[in-house]
Amino acid sequence: MSVKDYIRERYFPHMWCPGCGHGTILNCLLRAVDQLKLDKKDLVMTSGIGCSARISGYVDFHSLHTIHGRALAFATGVKLSKPELKLIVPMGDGDALAIGGNHFIHAARRNIDITAIVMNNRIYGMTGGQYSPLSGPGKKASTAPYSTIDNDFDVVKLATAAGASFVARSTAYHVLETVDVLKKAIQHKGFSVVEILSQCPTHYGRKNKEGNASQMLEIQKNTTAKLGSKALEKNPLLIPRGIFVDNDTPEYCQEYDNVVERAMKGRKA
Amino acid sequence: MIKMTEKIKFVQGNEACVEGALYAGVDFFAGYPITPSTEIAEVLSKRLPERGGKFIQMEDEIASMCAIIGASLTGHKVMTATSGPGFSLKQEALGYACMAEIPCVIVNVQRGGPSTGNPTHVSQGDINQARWGTHGDHSIIALTASNHQDVFAMTVDAFNLAETYRTPVILLFDEAVGHMREKLIIPEEGEIPRVDRLRTSLGKGVDYHPYLPREDGRLPMSDFGDDHRYNVTGLFHDMWGFPSNNPKVVSGLLHHLNDKIENNVHNITRYKEHFMEDAEYVLISYGASARSAIHIATNRRARGEKMGVLELQSIWPFPEAMIREKCANAKAVLVVEMNMGQVMRHVKAAVDRPENVFLVNRIDGKLITPTDIKSLLRVIQGRGV
Numbered sequence: 001m002s003v004k005d006y007i008r009e010r011y012f013p014h015m016w017c018p019g020c021g022h023g024t025i026l027n028c029l030l031r032a033v034d035q036l037k038l039d040k041k042d043l044v045m046t047s048g049i050g051c052s053a054r055i056s057g058y059v060d061f062h063s064l065h066t067i068h069g070r071a072l073a074f075a076t077g078v079k080l081s082k083p084e085l086k087l088i089v090p091m092g093d094g095d096a097l098a099i100g101g102n103h104f105i106h107a108a109r110r111n112i113d114i115t116a117i118v119m120n121n122r123i124y125g126m127t128g129g130q131y132s133p134l135s136g137p138g139k140k141a142s143t144a145p146y147s148t149i150d151n152d153f154d155v156v157k158l159a160t161a162a163g164a165s166f167v168a169r170s171t172a173y174h175v176l177e178t179v180d181v182l183k184k185a186i187q188h189k190g191f192s193v194v195e196i197l198s199q200c201p202t203h204y205g206r207k208n209k210e211g212n213a214s215q216m217l218e219i220q221k222n223t224t225a226k227l228g229s230k231a232l233e234k235n236p237l238l239i240p241r242g243i244f245v246d247n248d249t250p251e252y253c254q255e256y257d258n259v260v261e262r263a264m265k266g267r268k269a
Numbered sequence: 270m271i272k273m274t275e276k277i278k279f280v281q282g283n284e285a286c287v288e289g290a291l292y293a294g295v296d297f298f299a300g301y302p303i304t305p306s307t308e309i310a311e312v313l314s315k316r317l318p319e320r321g322g323k324f325i326q327m328e329d330e331i332a333s334m335c336a337i338i339g340a341s342l343t344g345h346k347v348m349t350a351t352s353g354p355g356f357s358l359k360q361e362a363l364g365y366a367c368m369a370e371i372p373c374v375i376v377n378v379q380r381g382g383p384s385t386g387n388p389t390h391v392s393q394g395d396i397n398q399a400r401w402g403t404h405g406d407h408s409i410i411a412l413t414a415s416n417h418q419d420v421f422a423m424t425v426d427a428f429n430l431a432e433t434y435r436t437p438v439i440l441l442f443d444e445a446v447g448h449m450r451e452k453l454i455i456p457e458e459g460e461i462p463r464v465d466r467l468r469t470s471l472g473k474g475v476d477y478h479p480y481l482p483r484e485d486g487r488l489p490m491s492d493f494g495d496d497h498r499y500n501v502t503g504l505f506h507d508m509w510g511f512p513s514n515n516p517k518v519v520s521g522l523l524h525h526l527n528d529k530i531e532n533n534v535h536n537i538t539r540y541k542e543h544f545m546e547d548a549e550y551v552l553i554s555y556g557a558s559a560r561s562a563i564h565i566a567t568n569r570r571a572r573g574e575k576m577g578v579l580e581l582q583s584i585w586p587f588p589e590a591m592i593r594e595k596c597a598n599a600k601a602v603l604v605v606e607m608n609m610g611q612v613m614r615h616v617k618a619a620v621d622r623p624e625n626v627f628l629v630n631r632i633d634g635k636l637i638t639p640t641d642i643k644s645l646l647r648v649i650q651g652r653g654v
Contacts, residue, residue, distance in 0.1 A: 011511060040498060041494065041495075041496065041498070042494070044493055044494075046339070056500070057500055057502075057511060057512065060498055061498060062342075062493040062494070062498050062499070063498070063499070063500045063501065064339065064342065064493075064500075064501045065500060065501065065502040065503070065504070065512075066335065066338075066365065066502075066503065067335075067361055067362060067365050067503055070331065070332070070335045070361075070362065073327065073328075073331065073332035073333075073335035073336055073339075074335045074336065074338060074339040075339060076299075076325070076327070076332070076335075076336050076339065077297070077299060077325075077335065077336030077337060077338060077339025077340040077341075077347075078339035078340065078342060078343055078493060079339075080297075080323050080325055080336070080340065081297050081323055081339070081340035081343045081345050081347075082343040082344075082492075082493065082494050084494065085343070085493065085494050102328055102329060102332075103328065103332055106327075106328035106332070256318075256323065256325075259318050260318045260321055262318075263315070263318035263319045264318070264319060264321070266319070267319045
């Protein structure tokens with residue numbers, strides 16, 4: 001199959017702005033799915049609200065475009081009720097970690113077999129460039145004309161502490177790495193989180209003088225470094241990329257099967 | 270004899286609701302603890318896995334509502350249960366279920382509000398919230414019951430209506446019925462009909478339209494994981510489920526969502542008549558309040574007074590035509606409820622002589638008593654205060 005076989009071509013061109021990193025992430029995801037030779041029938045994409053969330057309309061999977069922040073809660077219902085399905089949940093930074101923060105940590109805590117992708121462009125794009133919980137301090141946004149004072153979350157640390165059994169980070173610039181970590185995340189049995197730094201030249205880039213899309217991609221290249229690399233050793237301020245957590249811990253749906261078994265035995269006894 | 274004891278139970282109303290749900294075929298429940306509905310979650314956490322069903326306690330009420338919608342899309346019969354504050358939180362995803370036309374059942378065992386209010390005391394204050402709690406024009410089905418046998422039957426009905434109309438259905442019980450214990454007889458299998466999911470007969474490779482109604486108005490579904498892959502969204506959408514802001518698509522869908530319920534009021538309306546033939550005084554009531562109303566009417570009938578009770582078992586869509594007809598010859602209509610007149614206002618709008626409609630209510634967390642009804646009757650019947 002080719003990447004084209006995984007999209008709903010009639011809904012293209014997509015609605016993302018020129019230079020947006022989300023299209024690249026969609027491309028990486030489709031390549032990962034293609035390379036894993038997954039059957040579209042087994043794939044469910046659940047998303048919330050925002051620029052990132054529109055991704056679910058473009059893929060030829062079972063797709064559930066839900067409400068702001070709640071994609072993981074919907075996905076939990078889909079997964080637990082039919083564990084043979086593969087759940088992929090792309091979310092924006094505000095979607096996943098502001099309004100959806102509670103669902104995020106609890107899905108991680110349960111270690112339910114869902115792949116959560118945080119498409120982190122550090123801004124609310126669809127509503128016009130307001131700061132998000134991943135913007136960090138000292139940033140300009142349409143709701144921070146005097147610049148932000150809010151600290152940001154570290155998605156990797158948050159997901160790890162909450163109990164996700166697979167945690168990785170990549171960027172829209174490092175496409176081959178992104179395809180690779182997405183493949184591993186999808187194959188992982190348990191809750192997997194992949195943070196992918198994305199660029200929003202329309203809002204974040206313009207307000208924070210980061211330039212156009214290619215200049216913003218350049219920043220992704222220059223401010224990140226691979227885990228275990230010399231560059232990271234030399235400059236710990238760089239944002240690490242790679243796989244931070246990959247644990248084999250009990251998965252929620254499998255554990256629930258054990259509950260069913262115990263309940264059925266109890267009934268017979 | 271063993272069989273008899275299995276079929277006859279002495280249970281709480283909340284347990285009667287669970288029995289009804291299991292009879293109807295519930296196989297997925299997501300919930301969050303809240304008084305006075307918690308027993309529904311507790312009992313289902315035990316009963317569902319015994320039969321291979323799934324129970325999950327979610328992180329909050331919002332997530333519970335979202336999870337049942339997700340599970341409904343994989344072809345399961347789903348339910349959640351809550352009370353006032355939790356019902357407020359569920360409104361967001363309830364609207365999603367209306368828009369995306371997802372069959373599901375939401376139980377609200379009512380307690381006193383607003384806000385945290387009166388958690389362990391009875392109220393019927395969420396009547397209007399059930400109708401208009403979520404934003405935007407939409408229609409909704411809400412059922413209620415005054416005794417455990419009816420709690421059981423209405424719960425089965427709720428699942429049936431959810432499947433028939435592809436819509437969320439609300440069960441508006443109250444703390445008194447939910448926590449009261451009385452007899453429940455579980456009907457034999459097949460005694461109450463069960464409506465199962467209408468699935469598309471279209472095979473693989475045929476273009477399936479999840480939002481294209483058949484001639485009879487029903488929309489066959491396809492389970493996530495089956496051959497047809499389609500989009501589900503809370504945005505206005507076309508017959509493929511893809512977002513659209515085309516004015517014709519928007520108004521067409523909004524009309525469809527309202528018409529499929531409002532045009533079927535006569536099919537959805539459920540009520541009971543107690544001594545209603547030739548009744549000059551009509552007591553309209555529902556839920557726990559109806560028990561006091563029936564008590565009064567029984568006593569007055571024994572004394573030869575022409576008094577009857579019209580017990581509502583469906584509140585939304587409001588059975589306006591039925592109420593107008595039943596009250597046509599009434600000298601006075603008394604609406605007996607535990608709120609500040611939420612159903613009374615709709616009764617006034619329904620009847621030919623609204624000036625003859627009176628409210629008997631109680632809003633202090635105490636169950637409305639026959640004495641409360643008697644006091645107003647004395648005034649109306651000109652026998653002093």
